[in-house]
Amino acid sequence: MAVMSMTLFAALRCAGLLLLALAGAPAPAAPAPQDTLAQRLQACTVCHGAEGRATPQGYHPRLAGKPADYLYQQLLAFRDGRRPNAVMAGLMAPLSDAYLREIAAYFATLDLPYPPPARPAASPAQLRRGEQLVRQGDKARGLPACAACHGAGLGGRLPGIPGLLGLPPDYLLGQLGAWRVGQRRAQDPDCMAELARRLSPEDVAAVTRWIAHQPVPPGLQPEAPAPLPEPCGAAP
Structure with a gap:
């Protein structure tokens, strides 16, 4: 029993000395905060x-x-x-x-996968009209195809025209509406504002729903610069 008491006493003494040593030791330095873009x-x-x-x-x-x-x-x-x-x-x-x-x-x-399309409710006739406006435009109403500026694959065009695929339908609808009423503006000549005003509300809905229905192909990238169908101050 005496031997056990001595052993226990020695262990407790060592633990106490260790705690005192740790208490007196400087705390490890916190890692320097990173500050990257x-x-x-x-x-x-x-x-x-x-x-x-x-x-x-x-x-x-x-x-x-x-x-x-x-x-x-x-x-x-x-x-x-x-x-x-x-x-x-x-x-x-x-x-x-x-x-x-x-x-x-x-x-x-950043090169990241796109989420699947939202596919809002749309009739076959509405989708056909949307595809026509996006792919071919409407000459009778002076509307060039969306693809003429935003690229055949609708992935955008360098140096400054954005892609249209993979965007939420509410966002597409909201931006076309903002162009139409002058809430969104660009440098003159403001081609998007002018083109959006030529679209009827029904055409705006058709275009946004058709675009929102399209899957985004893997590896979609902005296309090379090309002549635009109309002068556009935001995309010289």
């Missing part, structure tokens, strides 16, 4: 989805893989009041042109 821009994913990839539902657009010049021009438009959005304007207000270019370049380089 990717970490700073995680705030954007609250609305736009993980790494700038929007979900099919909702109103916010995808950022990943859009042409850098397009993203930069939109950030400028939010900051400078040409594209009204109180939240975006507040976020962009303190940022310099150079920093906005960095943000645009970061999202432009």
